[in-house]
Amino acid sequence: MSSTNIVNIFEIKNLDYKYPGNIPALRQINFNVREGESVALVGANGSGKSTLLKLLDGLIFPSSGEIRAFGTTLSEKVVDSGAFAREFRRKVGLVFQDPDVQLFSPTVWDEVTFGPLQLGIPKEEIISRGLDALQLLNIAHLKERLPYLLSGGEKKKVSLASVLSLRPQVLLLDEPTTGLDPRSQGNLIDFLLEWSDEHNILIFSTQDLDIVEELATRVLVIGSEHDIITDDKPEAVLSDRDFLLKANLIHEHSHRHKELIHRHEHAHDHHH
Ligand SMILES: Nc1ncnc2c1ncn2[C@@H]1O[C@H](COP(=O)(O)OP(=O)(O)OP(=O)(O)O)[C@@H](O)[C@H]1O
Numbered sequence: 001m002s003s004t005n006i007v008n009i010f011e012i013k014n015l016d017y018k019y020p021g022n023i024p025a026l027r028q029i030n031f032n033v034r035e036g037e038s039v040a041l042v043g044a045n046g047s048g049k050s051t052l053l054k055l056l057d058g059l060i061f062p063s064s065g066e067i068r069a070f071g072t073t074l075s076e077k078v079v080d081s082g083a084f085a086r087e088f089r090r091k092v093g094l095v096f097q098d099p100d101v102q103l104f105s106p107t108v109w110d111e112v113t114f115g116p117l118q119l120g121i122p123k124e125e126i127i128s129r130g131l132d133a134l135q136l137l138n139i140a141h142l143k144e145r146l147p148y149l150l151s152g153g154e155k156k157k158v159s160l161a162s163v164l165s166l167r168p169q170v171l172l173l174d175e176p177t178t179g180l181d182p183r184s185q186g187n188l189i190d191f192l193l194e195w196s197d198e199h200n201i202l203i204f205s206t207q208d209l210d211i212v213e214e215l216a217t218r219v220l221v222i223g224s225e226h227d228i229i230t231d232d233k234p235e236a237v238l239s240d241r242d243f244l245l246k247a248n249l250i251h252e253h254s255h256r257h258k259e260l261i262h263r264h265e266h267a268h269d270h271h272h
C-alpha cells in the first residue's frame, strides 16, 4: 500500500447494537476512521458512547451490521485467538470509563506491566515502559499500592497508565479526563497532542467540549435515538449553539462556549 493512499483502520457499516432484553444502545451507525484521526464521541448520558468504544475494542459484537478493523471483520472468533487477535490486542487499547472494571492486579506496578508482559516484550523494555507510564501520569509514588484502595482519580490514572504502557496505535479512551484534577488533565491532554501523528488514532468520549476543541480533529455526535446525528469538524459543531443545546451538549445556563471567544493562553497547535 503506498503511503499516499487513505488508510481506513475502522469501517463501521449499518451497525446496530442491543443489550440483552432488547435494550437499544446504537442504531444505524456508519463511519470510517483513518490513520491520523482524533475523533471525539459526544452525546447525552445513555446515548451509546461507551458501547461504541467496547465494540471498537472487540469486547462486544454488533447485533447487526459490521465493524472492520485493519481490514478484518471483528467477531468473537477472530479476536479470541490467533494471529489477528494478537495483532489487534497489540495495536488497540481501551481505557474504560469506570477504572474499577479495568483494574485487577495486586499492585499498581503489576497493573502497568501486565499488558507488555502478555505481549512477550523483553524484560528490560517492560520495566522502562512501566516506569515511563507511571511518570507520565505522575503516579510513580503509587507503584507498590493496591489499585482497588486508591482514590477515584488515582485509579483512573493507573488504568490510563496500564493501557499507555502497551503503546498501541489506536487509543480508545472513555471519558479519560473525568475525575482528574486540572493539572493532571492538562498533562494528559499535552501527552495526547504530542502522541497524535499521521499514523496514530485517538477515539475518545467526553462531556467536556473544551477537550473536544483541544484534541479532536473530528466530532461524532450521538443522539437520543442512539444514532450519529452529526459527523463534522469541531469548529463546525462547537459554533452551533442551538444544535449544542438541542443535542444536550450544553445547557441553557451555559455561557457561550468560552474557547470560541478567547483561546487558551497555552493554545496548542491544531495540525496533527
Ligand atoms: N450492560 C448493559 N445492559 C443493558 N443495557 C445497557 C448496558 N450497558 C449500557 N446499557 C444501555 O445502553 C445504552 C447506552 O449506554 P452507554 O453506556 O453506551 O451510554 P453512554 O453514552 O456511554 O452514557 P454515559 O454518558 O452515561 O457514560 C443506555 O440506554 C444504557 O442504559
Ligand SMILES: [Mg+2]
Binding pocket: 049, 050, 051, 097, 174
Ligand atoms: Mg459512557
